[in-house]
Amino acid sequence: MPHAVTIATPGLQALILCGPGSSFPTFTANPDENPKALLPIANRPMVWYPLDFCYRAGITNITLICPPTAQQAIQTALNTNPFLTSLPYPRPDLLAPKDLDQNTGTAEILRLPEVQETVTSDFLVLPCDLVCELGADKLLQAWMVKSASLTDLLDDKRSENVPPKRSGGLGVWYQTKTATPIKGEETDFLATVPLPSSSVSPPRGSLFPNISKVVYSTPTDSLKDLLEEEKGFPIRHALLNQHPRVRMLTTHRDAHIYIFPHWIMDFVRENDRLETIGEDVLGWWAKAGWQKGLSKKLGLDAILGQSSTAVSNTDGKTSPVGSHSPKDSTAKHPTGSQIHDAVSASGTTNLEGPVRPVIRTGDKPGHEETESTNEKQNDSTIPPMLAYIHPSSSTDSTTSTPLIRRVDTAQLLLQISLQLAKLPSIEEVGSAEAASPFAHTRKVAYPEGVKPRTTITKQDSLVADNVTVQEKTSIKECVIGANCQIGEGAKLSQCLLMDGVVVGKNCKLTKCILGKRSEVGEGCTLMECEVQENLLVEAKTETKNEKFMSSSGLEATEEDLAEEDDDEENDGNGNDDDDEDEEDDESAEE
């Protein structure tokens, strides 16, 4: 039975955006009935992960936001899925704003009247495809200490701080270049500057050493467009004048975990040109921190409750203030060839790590002093948007660096599922406290369904409830969803089977992803294939790197089938022999 959350609630609410999953063409062809949010990652529906992320930190005011068309499917899952129903109370709310469709931008979602009404405090924005092992409480701590303002939190109305210091935000970025790189993973471009140094050393185990201030943020796609258009990366002098040390990251990705102060809702409402959070809201907010006059144009001064006359307009000596509208990016001054080179190089694929051009302005000390005072004034006027840059995990130490990943392609789905399957189960570890938050109770949930003389590598596999496995099968490094049936003599390696998949006798599947209730006929040999839900793969299909979908995929397989009929016969026999060999090995070990 689920129980109520018994830890303190940090006073923030969470919005989980349940998007369409356009990068899963095979599995979300019909995003209304099979929303991306419900695709299983290591046998749990995707949306369980961000929900759990919230509950672990005591955040209980959670709103799932989805298009009205997908509402039915998600609501049903919330009411019936065993993982979702076993989450603690109170339950998340499901909000389906009437003007929301599968293509609405994330900032546009925040602008919808229903959402504007829902958000009443500082809030978190999460994607539904987030797998984040790192505790939200650590992020909240970083936000509370480094970004939030006590004036805001404590409602301190005394006249001491004029203009009042307002809370800032916090986002999370992670390194995509890990030990096992995944092809086609999206990246975002991020430029940060170090925080002003503090005399207090950061506490052990906190995220503070990896926190910096965002000064520029854009997806790599937009960056590439810009690079093409401008034949280089234009950087404003104002940025470099104020921040001599800018660090630019090109292989990181925005995890889409944002902790925002409430005033962001006003900011989004007032600027209806903002389309997405990652590019527009963050981008313009970060720029307003160093680009003079921008905060006024974005209406930030009014939103933050500052009299615009008090803001830095008096000290405009250092750089000319252009009169551009927020969307205008023409009047930028390309500077320093080294930056140009570094960034244009990053546009290509040969980048190995973060580029860190350290640009020193090399000015006279007197000049620098005015600079630093300028910076101070700017810091105090626009609250900072901070970035937590998650350190990349070293080769095999999944335990030392918590996993943060967005799962939005089929390849990532497979990879992350397999990675999570490697986590020791609670049964193996001995206690729930010591196990990972994503650990399952048992690796094989229903051992009674597994016939003798089968091989299941338990250290890296996960077999869900009510799965029946026939004799002489071999399951290695696989994640198998509930109610699957694995036929006799089947060999599965590095596969992901969603719920209710039927695998026929003597099938040989490698690196495949099989959708809900799909069926693979007897004697198939599939390599790196994706099978759409409810689809039947004809017996004795032999193919590689294919996506089986209801419209086009099927005919192709039949052709293949006709050609390679004979080979399969032989293959099937070979399989059996192999199996028996392995059985012997296994028993010898025991």
Add this chain to the structure above:
Amino acid sequence: MAVENTGAPAGAPAPQEKGKQQAKSTVANTPATTGGDAAGEQKLTPAQLKAKAKAEKAARRAKAKEVKEVPPAAAVADAKGGKSGKGGKQEGSQSAGSQQQGKSVPGRRPSVNGRRPSVAIIKEDPRSSIPECFSHVAMAKRIQTSQAHKDVHPAVLAVGQQMATFALKDSIARLEATLLAFKKVIESYETPKGNSLSRHFVPHVLNPQIEYLTECRPMSFSMGNAIRFLKSQVNKFDIDTPEDEAKESLLEFIDIFINERITLAEVVISKNAAELIDEDGVVLTYGRHRLVEKTILRAKANGKSFAVSVIDDPYDQGGKELAKTLQQAGIRVFYSPNLGGVRAHLERASNVLLGTEAIFANGSLHAPAGTADVAMAASAANVKVVALCETINFDRERVSVDSLTYNEIDPERCSAESFRLMFDNTHSKYIAGVITEFESGTDFAPAQAILTLLRKREDPTIA
């Protein structure tokens, strides 16, 4: 501070290790779960299976108990733990929720009961390395928000985290934030039916907040004093006082308190102390303290010309920031990063201004480590030492003649070999006087006269 059994945490890894082996052997004994040869398992009758499962469960629980050492605060927590200890009723079903619940260990703090911590790795208590004879010395526990009691107010959570990470460091800043956060708590408080604010508020609402703040970092003396005032204020209410009226009066009390004891005190002290600064003299100070900074800036604003010599604490380089601030204000600053050349610096100093964290009943100062060295060197060099302190920081009951009775261990610098104490104790004989908000003019009170000073205040609640 409860005396902790330091022997036990040190021994903790051993039982844990043993536990793992136990777990392994259990798995080996139940081949059913391996799926390899379930044949042997099937011979068992359901009753036998049930008995076996029960035994396993018991073993697991015992083990979990061993692994998770009862924290020092458990004595307090246990009393309340009873009601929320109903966690472990069922287990074995596949739902994630029930497994979480099933694993809850009786005797754990109620606040974490029923939920897994966000981080999988059991953190070793850093205190375990500290010898038992120092176990009474407090250290910031720095608990996470996810380990806090569920009734802790969000504002208090944030303040606690800032204290735990030392973003709010000095006694007055912490006091101020605490009081403002308590205002939020009071504003959001609603007396449950059948209760009265004067009976319900303190034990059920205020105490969890205080407990959490203490676990983030041990309370400062000023916080202790202020909380005592606040509680006595609540107790003054008649049981029939309407809730609105009581809340209003509490909020007003806090406002006045902050205004009187912090804001005005700061103004008065800096004004009085500024008069002590000699024209063309050199003021020496140690580290960075708000009152000292305010005093120097005020003296500068009054048109005095003087220089400041800042001796910094090498572990907490607040003096650097002070030096920068003063320099920006146009004051001539000598900066020394550590205590190395303190005697040479004292030779040109005309007086020494020290900020303090608290003052004990016997007049000795409780101030950042290193203050005592500066005071002693200064009094040896016949330089006048003046301490600045708000009366809210005064402790009426406790006396201290050494640095080990009341202190705090720096949580960032504590290992098996050594640990750093954050404060030290300066005997009153090294101090020429203390400036508080009750003294006017340059006729400041000697440190020994603290008790008289407090009596002068005639505040019956302190005595």
